[in-house]
Amino acid sequence: MAETRKISFTLNGEKREFSVLPDEHLLHLLRRSGCKGVKFGCGEGSCGTCTVIIDGRAEYSCILYAFQADGRDVRTIEGVGDFDKPHPFQEALVESSGVQCGYCTPGMVLSAKALLDQDPRPTEAKAREYMDGVLCRCTGYEKIWTAFRKVSGGGSDGR
Amino acid sequence: MKIIDFKTPARLEDAGRTLKELGEAGLLLAGGTSLVFNKGKAGRTAVDIRRLGLSGIKELPEAFLVGALTPVAELQEFRAKGWALDRVARAFATQQIRNMSTFGGNLARVFRWNDFPVALLALECEMTVRTLTGQDRPVRGSEFLAASPRRFLPDGDILTAVKVGRLASGWGFGYRKEVRTHADFSLATAAVAARVVSGRIVELRAAAGAALPFPKRLEKVESLLVGKAVPRKGLDEDAFLAEAREGCAGLPWKGECGFSDAYAAALAPVAVRDAVAAAVRDAQEGNHG
Numbered sequence: 001m002a003e004t005r006k007i008s009f010t011l012n013g014e015k016r017e018f019s020v021l022p023d024e025h026l027l028h029l030l031r032r033s034g035c036k037g038v039k040f041g042c043g044e045g046s047c048g049t050c051t052v053i054i055d056g057r058a059e060y061s062c063i064l065y066a067f068q069a070d071g072r073d074v075r076t077i078e079g080v081g082d083f084d085k086p087h088p089f090q091e092a093l094v095e096s097s098g099v100q101c102g103y104c105t106p107g108m109v110l111s112a113k114a115l116l117d118q119d120p121r122p123t124e125a126k127a128r129e130y131m132d133g134v135l136c137r138c139t140g141y142e143k144i145w146t147a148f149r150k151v152s153g154g155g156s157d158g159r
Numbered sequence: 160m161k162i163i164d165f166k167t168p169a170r171l172e173d174a175g176r177t178l179k180e181l182g183e184a185g186l187l188l189a190g191g192t193s194l195v196f197n198k199g200k201a202g203r204t205a206v207d208i209r210r211l212g213l214s215g216i217k218e219l220p221e222a223f224l225v226g227a228l229t230p231v232a233e234l235q236e237f238r239a240k241g242w243a244l245d246r247v248a249r250a251f252a253t254q255q256i257r258n259m260s261t262f263g264g265n266l267a268r269v270f271r272w273n274d275f276p277v278a279l280l281a282l283e284c285e286m287t288v289r290t291l292t293g294q295d296r297p298v299r300g301s302e303f304l305a306a307s308p309r310r311f312l313p314d315g316d317i318l319t320a321v322k323v324g325r326l327a328s329g330w331g332f333g334y335r336k337e338v339r340t341h342a343d344f345s346l347a348t349a350a351v352a353a354r355v356v357s358g359r360i361v362e363l364r365a366a367a368g369a370a371l372p373f374p375k376r377l378e379k380v381e382s383l384l385v386g387k388a389v390p391r392k393g394l395d396e397d398a399f400l401a402e403a404r405e406g407c408a409g410l411p412w413k414g415e416c417g418f419s420d421a422y423a424a425a426l427a428p429v430a431v432r433d434a435v436a437a438a439v440r441d442a443q444e445g446n447h448g
């Protein structure tokens with residue numbers, strides 16, 4: 001039986017220490033640490049519902065080992081917004097009916113946040129490139145794009 | 160595969176020594192995204208080299224020096240005259256995987272679908288391997304990529320950087336992969352670098368992958384196309400398809416994901432044709448040099 005090891009990283013703005021097993025994925029560590037907004041989907045880096053932001057970049061927590069997060073800055077949906085103070089994209093999703101079952105929503109919001117933090121007014125082409133890592137099986141994406149356009153200012157490349 | 164322990168060496172030499180000591184029980188870990196494809200049950204100790212500073216892109220006069228630990232997303236975002244890998248990076252999986260995967264990880268273990276090996280055969284490249292004895296050993300890209308890269312990476316040796324060819328004036332680059340859905344694994348991949356002078360292809364390097372066990376230069380396609388006139392208006396892509404078909408004939412095309420070998424053999428020339436057309440257009444638009 002493998003032994004647990006200590007690692008530390010900043011989780012939603014707070015520096016924390018964790019005991020991890022070497023083969024534990026970040027997804028499971030985050031969920032057992034209370035971040036239930038991180039969803040398990042495919043478990044193989046394809047569906048995107050486990051997306052978190054690490055050092056400003058969207059990554060799949062289901063295939064990232066927890067120890068790979070050591071010393072880094074991790075943000076989950078719990079650290080982005082809530083009912084009282086939603087992120088503008090969360091608000092836009094509600095206004096545009098861009099949420100149905102909601103399972104992909106945390107990953108979708110975090111993908112959008114990672115992009116918008118880097119480039120608040122991305123072109124549609126760039127947004128499609130950066131938002132391509134989360135699957136939604138309910139909305140058909142159109143309403144999610146309507147929400148995204150609201151927060152990214154529309155754009156001038158034909159969107 | 161099960162990770163039973165992990166090490167985070169502070170120096171490259173320590174990483175090499177640890178990997179040598181661990182032998183089969185060790186696993187060099189870069190982005191770690193390939194581990195989902197490792198079906199073996201044996202326990203391995205991961206040696207995480209992500210923090211050893213082997214990341215970044217440097218411009219040299221005729222090439223780019225890319226650190227092996229450079230994330231694919233950095234290749235996607237980098238812009239410079241003669242740089243072509245942003246187009247390859249954009250076709251690579253999804254943004255999350257582009258953020259996690261490293262350039263070196265994509266080259267050090269070649270899955271059939273891997274994007275960069277095919278592109279690098281067309282652009283030309285040279286690998287640098289840090290040996291256990293601390294030497295930087297250069298390896299020609301065409302040799303490194305011709306079969307399993309493990310031949311050049313015994314336990315403890317680490318790929319540290321890749322010199323990637325810079326497209327000079329008159330050159331263009333085209334990259335195509337045939338997929339069933341966005342972000343799917345490629346069924347057939349083609350990359351082409353072409354130099355066009357006065358409406359004629361004067362040099363061409365074509366490579367294909369995914370439908371072959373290892374990526375391969377397509378010498379027959381190259382010899383059929385060099386010297387060919389390419390009218391500035393109305394590029395006749397059907398003419399390229401005929402040559403691509405002829406040039407690809409006789410190679411051991413292999414269908415994946417339930418597709419037949421005959422289907423792969425028919426699909427590969429389409430990818431090659433489209434990559435040639437894109438490279439010629441890129442050259443005619445004068446985008447490099």
Ligand SMILES: Cc1cc2nc3c(=O)[nH]c(=O)nc-3n(C[C@H](O)[C@H](O)[C@H](O)COP(=O)(O)OP(=O)(O)OC[C@H]3O[C@@H](n4cnc5c(N)ncnc54)[C@H](O)[C@@H]3O)c2cc1C
Nearest residue numbers: 187189190191192193252261263264265267268273274318
């Ligand atoms: C869902 C999914 C979709 C994908 N789609 C694509 C795709 O469309 N196209 C594509 O090309 N790839 C794709 N990939 C990624 C690809 O298959 C590899 O997983 C990735 O390129 C490996 O990079 P890494 O940094 O994660 O390497 P790792 O997984 O850490 O390592 C890969 C292998 O190379 C060795 N290695 C790594 N770095 C070095 C080094 N510097 N020196 C010596 N050995 C080294 C490791 O020991 C390991 O054996 C996909 C992956 C996933 C999970």
